[in-house]
Amino acid sequence: MACLAQAPLFRGLSPRDCEDIASRAKGRRLSRGQVLFREGECAAEVSVLSAGRLKLVQVSSDGQEIIQRLVGPGELCGGVGLTPGGPYQHTAVALETSNALCWDREGFEASLDRWPILQRNALRILAERLRAAEERCRELATAKVPQRVAHVLLRLVGQAGRPEDGGVLVALSREEVAQMAGTTLFTVSRLFSQWEALGLVRPRREAVVVDDTRGLLEIAEGQSPLTAPGRPRFAAVS
Amino acid sequence: MACLAQAPLFRGLSPRDCEDIASRAKGRRLSRGQVLFREGECAAEVSVLSAGRLKLVQVSSDGQEIIQRLVGPGELCGGVGLTPGGPYQHTAVALETSNALCWDREGFEASLDRWPILQRNALRILAERLRAAEERCRELATAKVPQRVAHVLLRLVGQAGRPEDGGVLVALSREEVAQMAGTTLFTVSRLFSQWEALGLVRPRREAVVVDDTRGLLEIAEGQSPLTAPGRPRFAAVS
DNA sequence: TCTCCTGCTTGCGCTAGCGCAAAGAGCAGC
DNA sequence: GCTGCTCTTTGCGCTAGCGCAAGCAGGAGA
Numbered sequence: 001m002a003c004l005a006q007a008p009l010f011r012g013l014s015p016r017d018c019e020d021i022a023s024r025a026k027g028r029r030l031s032r033g034q035v036l037f038r039e040g041e042c043a044a045e046v047s048v049l050s051a052g053r054l055k056l057v058q059v060s061s062d063g064q065e066i067i068q069r070l071v072g073p074g075e076l077c078g079g080v081g082l083t084p085g086g087p088y089q090h091t092a093v094a095l096e097t098s099n100a101l102c103w104d105r106e107g108f109e110a111s112l113d114r115w116p117i118l119q120r121n122a123l124r125i126l127a128e129r130l131r132a133a134e135e136r137c138r139e140l141a142t143a144k145v146p147q148r149v150a151h152v153l154l155r156l157v158g159q160a161g162r163p164e165d166g167g168v169l170v171a172l173s174r175e176e177v178a179q180m181a182g183t184t185l186f187t188v189s190r191l192f193s194q195w196e197a198l199g200l201v202r203p204r205r206e207a208v209v210v211d212d213t214r215g216l217l218e219i220a221e222g223q224s225p226l227t228a229p230g231r232p233r234f235a236a237v238s
Numbered sequence: 239m240a241c242l243a244q245a246p247l248f249r250g251l252s253p254r255d256c257e258d259i260a261s262r263a264k265g266r267r268l269s270r271g272q273v274l275f276r277e278g279e280c281a282a283e284v285s286v287l288s289a290g291r292l293k294l295v296q297v298s299s300d301g302q303e304i305i306q307r308l309v310g311p312g313e314l315c316g317g318v319g320l321t322p323g324g325p326y327q328h329t330a331v332a333l334e335t336s337n338a339l340c341w342d343r344e345g346f347e348a349s350l351d352r353w354p355i356l357q358r359n360a361l362r363i364l365a366e367r368l369r370a371a372e373e374r375c376r377e378l379a380t381a382k383v384p385q386r387v388a389h390v391l392l393r394l395v396g397q398a399g400r401p402e403d404g405g406v407l408v409a410l411s412r413e414e415v416a417q418m419a420g421t422t423l424f425t426v427s428r429l430f431s432q433w434e435a436l437g438l439v440r441p442r443r444e445a446v447v448v449d450d451t452r453g454l455l456e457i458a459e460g461q462s463p464l465t466a467p468g469r470p471r472f473a474a475v476s
Numbered sequence: 477t478c479t480c481c482t483g484c485t486t487g488c489g490c491t492a493g494c495g496c497a498a499a500g501a502g503c504a505g506c
Numbered sequence: 507g508c509t510g511c512t513c514t515t516t517g518c519g520c521t522a523g524c525g526c527a528a529g530c531a532g533g534a535g536a
Contacts, residue, residue, distance in 0.1 A: 186495075
């Protein structure tokens with residue numbers, strides 16, 4: 001339960017209050033592939049992940065799946081801030097064996113009222129998440145595919161990387177990376193192959209080892225010749 | 239000041255409290271093109287628009303501008319939920335003559351503490367905004383350009399449309415529409431021309447009149463042959 | 477009325493990236 | 507070991523949409 005005190009949601013709360021709140025939660029265990037909640041269902045619970053990792057996916061009307069976000073230990077997911085009775089926005093799928101603390105909506109909102117810091121923290125978390133989502137929009141709207149994939153990889157290294165002989169292993173399939181970057185598994189595969197030739201990454205089955213973060217950063221920033229082969233566009237000169 | 243009571247932020251507050259809070263605000267008048275705050279500046283204020291319309295823009299490292307959101311009367315913008323001292327996420331530019339009520343960050347946060355409903359409302363607003371941003375991500379990642387432009391137009395009809403002989407006039411330039419849909423002004427112009435031939439819209443200078451909402455909806459949903467000329471993709475059959 | 481300016485249209489060429497199909501490569505279970 | 511399954515790679519063709527440039531047009535101001 002020590003992890004709870006470090007969760008952004010509980011920052012500033014006394015350990016005693018943390019424990020009080022945690023004691024009201026129901027613990028849920030998920031093995032890889034299991035679903036914590038499903039997009040469109042009535043949002044009955046709010047959860048904080050205590051161990052493991054989830055992906056939050058959405059599926060568009062034509063059946064395309066995209067990954068909106070990964071959730072790691074200490075992070076919040078579920079029906080936060082939604083209007084009562086509203087549906088979950090995502091389907092939460094465990095990427096590995098995970099544990100979650102789950103409160104029913106009513107109980108959680110009662111806690112928000114009782115500990116104002118909690119509500120303040122929730123506001124901060126949503127604001128930060130909104131910032132991230134808008135940044136993603138900006139990137140999808142303006143950046144080329146290689147830049148986006150490189151950026152996704154860099155985020156994943158920080159968020160879900162495990163050290164692996166000299167590099168960092170990111171345990172996601174080509175398809176999942178594609179679903180985070182807004183492209184196809186084919187294109188991701190091709191990019192990985194190119195980057196392997198440059199010594200940036202080592203492709204693995206359902207994973208990739210990142211060796212040269214610096215190099216990926218250059219691609220993500222668009223400084224690499226790989227992403228800016230022609231002439232870059234200029235602003236009008238006065 | 240009657241509009242304040244209808245602003246989502248103040249929902250559930252007594253008129254008396256509304257007035258109290260409003261009296262602490264500084265009123266600002268903006269004429270078309272003026273800037274209320276600028277991306278990257280220290281976020282000193284929180285604002286509610288009382289009249290007019292703003293666009294919230296971001297510019298990416300390579301100079302591309304995108305429009306993240308429009309703000310209408312009663313809507314909130316500025317430094318909400320940010321960590322103290324953090325920067326504004328957008329530049330707010332008036333699309334027409336506008337009035338805003340502005341609180342300094344400290345005063346606003348004090349009000350949040352004093353009226354818990356206020357904080358609850360802010361949470362709802364951010365959650366809704368997050369939902370919208372994620373939907374936009376999904377669309378940018380999965381939908382084709384004509385679908386996205388049609389969808390932007392439909393949103394604009396509701397958000398910023400003025401009735402105009404039989405249709406609804408949306409007063410944004412091709413470029414601005416492009417910046418909302420993640421494409422170029424050329425492509426938007428071409429689409430408008432096509433749609434004009436179908437009787438869906440009437441292009442105007444720095445504006446467009448939408449005549450057939452239904453037709454645009456079909457394009458946005460991808461049911462129109464215009465957006466799905468080839469074979470649509472299928473899920474694998476068992 | 478003429479001029480200028482800014483925004484819009486449209487033709488043209490081009491390429492990034494998609495989508496398919498077929499072949500390879502790990503991994504599990506028998 | 508062999509078999510089958512799923513994930514991945516890669517060649518190939520194709521087209522949506524970008525980017526430019528040239529010309530058009532609607533307002534504002536002189």
